[in-house]
Amino acid sequence: MEASFLEAVKVSLLSITVIFTVLIILIFTIKLLVKMIPYVAPPAKVPHQQSTAQSSIGSQDEHIAAISSTLTMHLGKSPDEFRIVNISKL
Amino acid sequence: MEFSFSASATKIITSTGFSNLEAGGMLMLVVACVMLYLAIWKKFEPLLLLPIGFGCLLANLPMSMMANTDAGGLLNFFYQGVKHEILPPLIFLGVGALTDFGPLLANPTTLLLGAAAQVGVYITLIGAVMLGFNMLEASAIGIIGGADGPTSIFIASKLAPHLLAPIAVAAYSYMALVPLIQPPIMKLLTTEKERKIKMAQLQPISQTVKIVFPVVVTIVCCLMLPGVTPLLGMLMLGNLFRESGVTARLHETAQTHLINIVTILLALAVGSSMTAESFLRVETLKIIVLGLLAFSIATAGGVLFGKIMCKLTGGRVNPLIGSAGVSAVPMAARVSQKVGSEADSSNFLLMHAMGPNVAGVIGSAVAAGVFISLFGDMAVPEPHAALEGIIGTVEPGLTSAIAQVAGAMQP
Numbered sequence: 155m156e157a158s159f160l161e162a163v164k165v166s167l168l169s170i171t172v173i174f175t176v177l178i179i180l181i182f183t184i185k186l187l188v189k190m191i192p193y194v195a196p197p198a199k200v201p202h203q204q205s206t207a208q209s210s211i212g213s214q215d216e217h218i219a220a221i222s223s224t225l226t227m228h229l230g231k232s233p234d235e236f237r238i239v240n241i242s243k244l
Numbered sequence: 245m246e247f248s249f250s251a252s253a254t255k256i257i258t259s260t261g262f263s264n265l266e267a268g269g270m271l272m273l274v275v276a277c278v279m280l281y282l283a284i285w286k287k288f289e290p291l292l293l294l295p296i297g298f299g300c301l302l303a304n305l306p307m308s309m310m311a312n313t314d315a316g317g318l319l320n321f322f323y324q325g326v327k328h329e330i331l332p333p334l335i336f337l338g339v340g341a342l343t344d345f346g347p348l349l350a351n352p353t354t355l356l357l358g359a360a361a362q363v364g365v366y367i368t369l370i371g372a373v374m375l376g377f378n379m380l381e382a383s384a385i386g387i388i389g390g391a392d393g394p395t396s397i398f399i400a401s402k403l404a405p406h407l408l409a410p411i412a413v414a415a416y417s418y419m420a421l422v423p424l425i426q427p428p429i430m431k432l433l434t435t436e437k438e439r440k441i442k443m444a445q446l447q448p449i450s451q452t453v454k455i456v457f458p459v460v461v462t463i464v465c466c467l468m469l470p471g472v473t474p475l476l477g478m479l480m481l482g483n484l485f486r487e488s489g490v491t492a493r494l495h496e497t498a499q500t501h502l503i504n505i506v507t508i509l510l511a512l513a514v515g516s517s518m519t520a521e522s523f524l525r526v527e528t529l530k531i532i533v534l535g536l537l538a539f540s541i542a543t544a545g546g547v548l549f550g551k552i553m554c555k556l557t558g559g560r561v562n563p564l565i566g567s568a569g570v571s572a573v574p575m576a577a578r579v580s581q582k583v584g585s586e587a588d589s590s591n592f593l594l595m596h597a598m599g600p601n602v603a604g605v606i607g608s609a610v611a612a613g614v615f616i617s618l619f620g621d622m623a624v625p626e627p628h629a630a631l632e633g634i635i636g637t638v639e640p641g642l643t644s645a646i647a648q649v650a651g652a653m654q655p
Binding site: 158159161162163165166168169170172173174176177178179180181183184185187188191192193194195 | 348349352353355356358359362363365366367369370373374379382447448449450452453456457460461464465468469603606607610611614615618
C-alpha cells in the first residue's frame with residue numbers, strides 16, 4: 155500500500171485524536187470509580203494493654219503446647235492420652 | 245555400495261557449515277557477538293538482548309536449520325508464537341502482574357502524558373513514509389516510539405513481518421538507552437525552576453478500585469478498539485491476578501516463571517528472524533535512525549505536554565514526569581526522578597512519574613489498536629496452503645512476490 159506524505163499526516167492526526175479520546179474517556183471513568191468507591195482508612199490498632207493481655211493468653215497456650223510436647227516425649231505417651239488445661243504460678 | 249574415500253571425504257567437507265558460510269552470514273555472526281557483548285558487559289537490556297543475540301547466532305550458522313523461515317526447525321516453531329501473536333500478549337500478562345496502577349489511579353490525568361508521548365509514533369510514521377516505506381511498514385516502524393517491546397513485535401509481526409528483526413532490535417536497544425537519550429532532551433525543554441517543582445502527595449486509593457480498574461479498562465478500551473484486546477486484555481488480566489488477592493499462585497507464576505519462559509521463547513524467535521537476507525539491508529539503517537527519532541520525539545512530546553499541564557494547573561505538575569509517558573517501565577520513571585533530584589535533591593518524583601509511565605503502556609497499546617483498526621485488514625495475507633510448502637512466507641510487494649515464486653519454481 156503506497157503512501158504519500160499527506161496521507162501519513164491525515165492518519166497521524168486521526169490516530170492521535172482517537173488515542174486522546176479513548177484516554178480521556180478512561181480518565182473520566184477512573185475519576186468516577188474513585189468517587190464511587192472512596193478510600194477507607196484501615197481501623198485503628200488495638201490499645202497496648204489489651205494486646206498485652208491477648209499476648210499473655212497466647213503465650214500461655216504456647217507454654218501449654220511446649221509442656222505437652224515435653225511430657226509426651228518424656229513419658230512416651232500419645233498427646234491424646236492427657237490434657238493440660240491450665241498452668242499457674244505457685 | 246562402493247565406498248570411495250575421496251568422495252566420502254569430499255561429501256563430509258562440503259556438508260560442513262564452513263563450506264557454506266557466506267559473507268552476509270559471517271557479518272551477522274559478528275552482529276550477534278556484538279549484541280552478546282552489549283548484553284553481558286554493557287548490560288544493555290540483557291534479559292532480551294542476550295537471547296536475541298544468541299538466536300541471531302544460531303540462525304546464521306549455515307545449514308543449522310535454525311532461522312525462523314526454516315520449516316521444521318526448532319526456532320521456526322518458536323517463531324509461530326510470534327507469527328500467530330501468542331507470545332507478545334503473554335509477555336503483557338506478566339507485565340500486568342508486575343505493574344502497580346496505584347499512582348495512575350491517584351492522578352488519572354497523567355494518562356494524557358501517556359497519550360502525548362505517542363506523538364513520537366506518528367511523527368516517525370510520517371518520517372518513514374518520506375523515506376519510502378509504505379503505510380503498513382511505516383506504522384510498524386513508528387510503534388518503536390511507544391517504547392514497548394511486545395507491542396512493537398506484535399504490530400511488526402502483523403503489519404510488516406519482514407521488518408520484525410530490525411524493529412525488535414531497534415526497540416529493545418533504544419529502551420536500554422533511555423537513561424542516555426532522555427536527560428538531554430528533558431533539560432533542553434525545561435527550565436531549572438520547572439525542574440524543581442514539587443508535586444503534592446498522591447491520594448490513597450481503595451483496593452476495590454484497584455480490583456475494578458482492570459475490568460473496566462478492558463471493557464471500555466476493547467469496546468472502542470477491538471484490535472487492542474489481545475494486548476490490553478492480557479495486561480489487565482495480569483493486573484487482576486495481582487490486585488484481586490485471591491490468585492496468589494497465578495500472580496506469582498505470571499510475574500516470574502511465565503514471563504521468564506515467554507521472554508526466552510520470544511527473544512529467540514526474534515533473534516532467529518535476524519538472517520542476513522532480512523537484516524543486511526538499507527531499510528535496517530533507516531529503521532535504526534527512525535527508531536532514535538521516535539524515542540526522542542516521544543520524550544519531547546511528553547515533556548512539552550507536561551509543560552502545558554504545568555501551566556494549566558498553576559505549577560502543580562512537574563513537566564519532567566511527562567518524559568515518563570514512554571512505556572519503558574520503570575526506567576523512564578527513574579530517569580524523571582534522577583533529573584528532578586539533580587535540580588533539587590529533596591524532590592521525589594518517582595511515584596508521580598510512575599503514573600504516566602504505566603499510562604504509556606496503555607497508550608502504546610491503544611496506539612497499536614488504532615493501527616490494527618486502520619490497517620489490520622490490509623496486512624500481508626497468509627500464502628495459499630499449496631504454495632506455502634514451496635515458497636514459505638511471501639514478502640509484501642508484487643515485484644518481490646513474483647521474484648520469490650519464480651525463484652522457487654526454478655529447478
